[in-house]
Amino acid sequence: MRKYRRKYYNFFSHFYDFIIRLHSQDKSLYLRHYLAKRSGVQDRHTVLDLCTGTGALALVLSDYVKDGLVVGADFSEGMLAKARKKVMSLGLKNVKFVMADAGFLPFKSNVFDVVTCSHSMYELTGETRKRALSEIKRILKEDGRFCMMEHERPNNAFIRFLYDIRILSMGREGLNIIKNELNELRQMFSDVKKEVTSTGRSKLICAQK
Numbered sequence: 001m002r003k004y005r006r007k008y009y010n011f012f013s014h015f016y017d018f019i020i021r022l023h024s025q026d027k028s029l030y031l032r033h034y035l036a037k038r039s040g041v042q043d044r045h046t047v048l049d050l051c052t053g054t055g056a057l058a059l060v061l062s063d064y065v066k067d068g069l070v071v072g073a074d075f076s077e078g079m080l081a082k083a084r085k086k087v088m089s090l091g092l093k094n095v096k097f098v099m100a101d102a103g104f105l106p107f108k109s110n111v112f113d114v115v116t117c118s119h120s121m122y123e124l125t126g127e128t129r130k131r132a133l134s135e136i137k138r139i140l141k142e143d144g145r146f147c148m149m150e151h152e153r154p155n156n157a158f159i160r161f162l163y164d165i166r167i168l169s170m171g172r173e174g175l176n177i178i179k180n181e182l183n184e185l186r187q188m189f190s191d192v193k194k195e196v197t198s199t200g201r202s203k204l205i206c207a208q209k
């Protein structure tokens with residue numbers, strides 16, 4: 001399954017940014033800034049953007065971490081190639097990308113101030129999901145913070161249908177994840193809080209290590 005998802009994202013990397021622009025009508029940039037602000041990132045922080053894709057959130061985070069470092073990790077070389085191209089063309093020195101599976105993060109323990117994950121936690125199922133959550137906790141500093149953003153179940157019936165298909169495509173586990181995600185996070189982190197963004201289309205969940 002993981003191998004298939006990687007291949008899917010390697011292929012999808014060629015259209016990903018275009019489709020996101022089309023789909024979100026530029027609300028995605030607003031949401032990424034919102035996530036960055038709520039994550040509490042500061043100038044000298046070291047931040048990991050997990051499942052960074054084409055690096056959209058990593059680039060936004062780099063604005064908030066001028067004297068720190070943003071690391072974007074993803075298991076798709078296609079998505080990372082797009083991300084690296086953007087960073088090169090902007091000449092950013094404080095963003096690096098690393099190819100890694102979310103379940104096996106190649107970082108020392110207690111090194112990141114903040115870990116973010118945008119629209120990717122629902123990609124992670126089964127053993128990978130369990131491992132990823134404990135890896136996030138392991139690499140966060142003692143006062144570190146984890147913030148994830150995902151789509152909220154849409155109000156519009158047709159969009160809700162598409163959303164439900166996406167969740168069901170994850171198998172039975174998809175529905176369980178949605179029902180139990182706050183409990184799942186509370187077993188691992190403290191001060192877990194969920195909020196729905198002003199667009200009503202996304203939710204943000206943040207927690208302390």
Ligand SMILES: C[S@@+](CC[C@H](N)C(=O)[O-])C[C@H]1O[C@@H](n2cnc3c(N)ncnc32)[C@H](O)[C@@H]1O
Nearest residue numbers: 009051052053074075076079101102118120123
């Ligand atoms: C829907 S995209 C989101 C990308 C980006 N975070 C954003 O908000 O635009 C999901 C990303 O998760 C990555 N991904 C999925 N499973 C992964 C895993 N097990 N380890 C690392 N990356 C993974 C995919 O390669 C893809 O880039």
